[in-house]
C-alpha cells in the first residue's frame with residue numbers, strides 16, 4: 001500500500017495542470033468560416049435556358065438614358081422649313097446613339113452641311129431615321145443593324161450651339177422638311 005500512495009499524488013498533479021492549460025479560442029472563427037461558405041453557395045436560376053424565347057424590348061430612345069429636350073414642330077424662323085424638323089436630345093459628346101429599329105444604313109458620311117456628320121437608318125417599317133451632328137459614326141453605308149445596336153456617338157458637328165442629337169423621321173428617300181413627329 002505504501003508503494004502506491006506516491007504514484008497517486010503525482011497523477012493528480014498532472015491532471016490538474018492539463019485542465020489549466022486547456023483553452024480553445026478557435027471555436028468562433030471556425031463557425032464564421034462555415035457561414036461564409038454557405039452564403040457563397042449558388043442559387044439555381046429557374047429562368048435559365050428560356051432567354052431565347054424573350055421578345056426584344058422596344059428601344060425607348062435613340063440616345064439611351066436621354067429624353068427629348070427640344071421637340072419636333074416648334075415654329076422657328078431660324079430654320080429653312082420655318083419649324084423644328086426633328087426631336088433634339090441634349091447629351092454629352094460621346095453618349096451612344098442606337099438604331100431605334102432593325103434596318104440598313106442608307107448613308108453614313110460627313111456631308112450633312114448644317115447637320116454635320118450624319119447617318120440615315122432605313123428601317124424595316126419603311127421609314128428613314130436621320131441622326132445628325134454626330135461626333136463618331138460607327139457604321140458605314142450598307143451595314144445591316146438591329147434595334148438597340150450602337151451606330152455612333154452624340155456630337156456637335158454642323159450648325160449647333162451645343163452637343164445633341166437632332167433626330168428626324170422621313171419617308172424612305174425623303175428630303176429636308178418631309179418629316180413627321182419621330183415615331184417608331
Ligand SMILES: [Zn+2]
Nearest residue numbers: 086087088166
Ligand atoms: Zn434639332
